[in-house]
Amino acid sequence: MAERGLRGALRRARAIAESPWIRVLLAVTSLLTASLLLWPETKALRLVTWEDLVHPLAPGAVVARGYHLSPPRRGEEQDVVFTARREAGPDGPGGRIELHVVDRGRWPGVRETKSFGVAYETPRSQAPIEDLEAVTQALRDAIDRNDTGLGPVPLIPLAAEPEPPLVARVLARLVGVRALVVPALLAVAMGLLGSLPRGDAIVAAALFGLGLVLRILHLDLPFVHDQDVQRLFTGALPMGEILTGKGLEDRHPPLWFVVLHAAGTFGGSEAVMRAPAAIAGALLSPAIVWGARLVRGRAGALGAIAALVVAVSPELVARSREVSEIPLFGLLVVVTCALAARLAKAPSRAARLGLAVSTALLAWTYYLAPLVIAGVLLGFVAARKPLWRVAHPIGVGAALGAPAFILLGMTIVRDHGAREVAARFPELAWGDSAPGGMLGYVIEEVVKCVGPGVIYLGIGTTLFGFLVPRCAGALVPAGALLVAMIGVSYASGFARVQPYYIAAVAPVLALAVALAPEERVPAWLWSILGVVAVSTFFILPRPRPHRAYLPDVDACMPRFAAIAAGRSEKRIVTVAHYDATLLAYYLQRSANAPAEWPRTEVSGEFVLGDAGRRILPLVQVHRMDETSDEAARDTLLAAFAEGPTLVIERDAFVLAPVHDVLARCEVLIEAPTARLVACGGEAR
Numbered sequence: 001m002a003e004r005g006l007r008g009a010l011r012r013a014r015a016i017a018e019s020p021w022i023r024v025l026l027a028v029t030s031l032l033t034a035s036l037l038l039w040p041e042t043k044a045l046r047l048v049t050w051e052d053l054v055h056p057l058a059p060g061a062v063v064a065r066g067y068h069l070s071p072p073r074r075g076e077e078q079d080v081v082f083t084a085r086r087e088a089g090p091d092g093p094g095g096r097i098e099l100h101v102v103d104r105g106r107w108p109g110v111r112e113t114k115s116f117g118v119a120y121e122t123p124r125s126q127a128p129i130e131d132l133e134a135v136t137q138a139l140r141d142a143i144d145r146n147d148t149g150l151g152p153v154p155l156i157p158l159a160a161e162p163e164p165p166l167v168a169r170v171l172a173r174l175v176g177v178r179a180l181v182v183p184a185l186l187a188v189a190m191g192l193l194g195s196l197p198r199g200d201a202i203v204a205a206a207l208f209g210l211g212l213v214l215r216i217l218h219l220d221l222p223f224v225h226d227q228d229v230q231r232l233f234t235g236a237l238p239m240g241e242i243l244t245g246k247g248l249e250d251r252h253p254p255l256w257f258v259v260l261h262a263a264g265t266f267g268g269s270e271a272v273m274r275a276p277a278a279i280a281g282a283l284l285s286p287a288i289v290w291g292a293r294l295v296r297g298r299a300g301a302l303g304a305i306a307a308l309v310v311a312v313s314p315e316l317v318a319r320s321r322e323v324s325e326i327p328l329f330g331l332l333v334v335v336t337c338a339l340a341a342r343l344a345k346a347p348s349r350a351a352r353l354g355l356a357v358s359t360a361l362l363a364w365t366y367y368l369a370p371l372v373i374a375g376v377l378l379g380f381v382a383a384r385k386p387l388w389r390v391a392h393p394i395g396v397g398a399a400l401g402a403p404a405f406i407l408l409g410m411t412i413v414r415d416h417g418a419r420e421v422a423a424r425f426p427e428l429a430w431g432d433s434a435p436g437g438m439l440g441y442v443i444e445e446v447v448k449c450v451g452p453g454v455i456y457l458g459i460g461t462t463l464f465g466f467l468v469p470r471c472a473g474a475l476v477p478a479g480a481l482l483v484a485m486i487g488v489s490y491a492s493g494f495a496r497v498q499p500y501y502i503a504a505v506a507p508v509l510a511l512a513v514a515l516a517p518e519e520r521v522p523a524w525l526w527s528i529l530g531v532v533a534v535s536t537f538f539i540l541p542r543p544r545p546h547r548a549y550l551p552d553v554d555a556c557m558p559r560f561a562a563i564a565a566g567r568s569e570k571r572i573v574t575v576a577h578y579d580a581t582l583l584a585y586y587l588q589r590s591a592n593a594p595a596e597w598p599r600t601e602v603s604g605e606f607v608l609g610d611a612g613r614r615i616l617p618l619v620q621v622h623r624m625d626e627t628s629d630e631a632a633r634d635t636l637l638a639a640f641a642e643g644p645t646l647v648i649e650r651d652a653f654v655l656a657p658v659h660d661v662l663a664r665c666e667v668l669i670e671a672p673t674a675r676l677v678a679c680g681g682e683a684r
Contacts, residue, residue: 194304235260281320291338363401453533
């Protein structure tokens, strides 16, 4: 009798748990709890700032040995960075020291106070060892006198730091226990919604909204990287030029420039030109839900949890807030792998047509397309599926993309000189790395994009894909990612590639998880593992997600352009060529002129507008040699001889002969990582 009653109670409990309304209630409760945990507290009074902590070492004051302290800025590793500079003089030769302050105990073996660790960074400091030690010790002593046992470094404000927007204050709460609990609550909520009868549609709509909010807010932040402006300028060209002229000289296929050309009808502002990438990035999660439904008939709880990772990934959100084709290519990779996995399951005319189209679009969007295509075919072979099911549509798509593959070959040839430069100057942006070392960096980028939990889960689903007969769902996207990772690593030997390129393919690993085989491992267990993988995503050391909505410390060009526009000097010199592109854009904006490629002289000098303002870059970074610094100084002196000149110099690109000349010029404005100086015609 008691046993019968127990079985009845279990049946009733199961019926309650399976009730759609109970699941909705639990999902809503999880979302509300997560919202309450993230909602920022009432703004507290700022009792101490970093400027207070280094008192009496105010910005501009001498720290030690004649080194002057710059204003503090936020670093990339949840740290605060001070720069100390010394011009050549009685105290010794010129030098620069970059000092980092982190939480105590985070960096072993460095000087510490009650709450912090203080250290100099060798690669970015140019000074004798005794100067490095003396300046670091002086800064440590100043902080130690004012350190009464304070909170983490990111929570201490800078004096000039504006109040961050609401979304930044919300995401800044993802610390401590919240970084573990909030993602878990979101994953549980998505899993419950995904298990509803119409859960796929609900989850796709919810994740698109969440992804769009995270990507679209505050898109008007100033540009930091010249490649954003270069793409903007190329997209502003006439359509004929994009498809047959100057647009083909870019290092990427022209489809993205066609998208930017269409977006340009709404203006040339930062927000407008970033919007296409933001929208494409927001569509990634719905695409994963759609792909899982296409292959399995339903995405379910696991598909919802896997898609959530892509929606909230700080790295993928940051990539979607650039003028970059990476989010669009990631979207096409997900679609291509889903269509191929569908054809592995059963023939479909619509899927074959879609695969041909997506393959062609891959080729015209990003030069990683051949690697993705090879990875899809590898996944088919690993799953022991007949290649004829995808050979024809992929072949048709590759034929349609053949011109783009020809452009790829031309780009590799053009990059040969840049690779030689990188071998001589490995500290340059794209660096010089052996395939093994590059593969390590590529793996780190994948971890940033989806987290280690999803990587382990993806490996697990792939291994089970080998064990389950006729299961290609996880193997196809896993093959695409694996081949892309290896290809990018080995391409570093002959092409100008960087590890972050893999962010264009990394989201496909979430599709592999969503297509996990359920024949050997039940769906509910995969879902639990998915919740665990998501919950551990935000506890890793990396730039915190709120940083995407705050101005970058290197975004100084709008201020420099505003000062330059109000002065009489007609020529502006930039030490590095990438600053010339950024400056040209912001000078055009300040003059209310269309944002487009300026007229370029044979010497590489930009000419802006009827006023005849000229921008002269001293060094083309990818064409450097051992004599570039001396040649740059001679070019600079020749420019001075023609009349008063403005010059922009960055700390990350200091040429000693040029820096010595600029030391005699007037500093108009000094940002944390760059400065604008005015030099008269008599400078020598």
